[in-house]
Amino acid sequence: MAGNAASLARKGETRFEHRSATRDPLIVRVLVLTVALGFFAIFLLLPLVVVFAEALRKGFETYWAALVDPDAQSAIRLTLLAAAIAVPLNLVFGVSAAWAIAKYQFRGKAFLTTLIDLPFSVSPVIAGLIYVLVFGAQGWFGPWLRENDIRVIFAVPGIVLATVFVTFPFIARELIPLMEQQGSEEEEAAIVLGASGWQTFWRVTLPNIKWGLLYGVILCNARAMGEFGAVSVVSGHVRGETNTMPLHVEILYNEYQFAAAFAVASLLALLALLTIALKSLVEWRSGRTQSREDAP
DSSP states (O other), X not given: OHHHHHHHXXXXXXXXXXXXXXXXXXXXXXXXXXXXXHHHIIIIIHHHHHHHHHHTTTOHHHHHHHHHSHHHHHHHHHHHHHHHHHHHHHHHHHHHXXXXXXXXXXXXXXXXHHHHTHHHHSOHHHXXXXXXXXXXXXXXXXXXXXXXXXXXXXXXXXXXXXXXXXXXXHHHHHHHHHHHHHOSXXXXXXXXTTOOHHHHIIIIXXXXXXXXXXXXHHHHHHHHHHOOHHHHHHHOOOXXXXXXXXXXHHHHHHTTOHHHHHXXXXXXXXXXXXXXXXXXXXXXXXXXXXXXXXXX
16 A cells, blocks of 8 residues: 555656646747747748749749759769668668677777767868869879779769768667667577577667668668768769759759759758658657557
């Protein structure tokens, strides 16, 4: 009886604390909600509406003509190609780095963690300039590349390298805290029971991190397709060859082809909406899975 009474008292205190914490004056709640919705409408919803309104302002035929234009098709293909190469590479790196940092103790671990955050602190334009200094005509490897007729800068390889650089922290940063929280007890138990390294990864580690991994892949892909700064430096802006979708939008806008520019931009906006939807779905499924695991 005493235990039940104490439990009820704690629950009552928790409910009281919750009510007290949220019992703000009506004017405060209205003000906070107004500010939040105002920022959402002005900085997120309004630009999104403008993009689609401007894209369709001259009719669907003009919109469709801008999307099937050969230069636009080339930009779309190059964007998809860069993302198709960068995301799998970052997937391998992210899983490997997260595994090493979360499961092992080694000298230089803190330094590796810091390096993973480097693209977050370096401007994408600076990253592009670094690749130009290394692989450009006057760069470190420029003479050798020219002698062997290999093009990196102002070609597809340079765009892929720049995309990989700006996106490689996303998957690793999603997995590191998740794998550190889970610990290594299950992997150690699997190894004690005779599982090999690959069996441990596929049957123990991967099922535990699948939602975090998918979340990181979604964010990595969205950033890869929308990258502008680093790609702009290394691409050369060659229409039909080295222009990605963001670069193609810039060129069309600078040429006062506003309807065509917003038409291509609408594809990037649709990608953003799809990313948000997939992100919400992953969070929902992950929450349901966690709830089932926590249930008695």
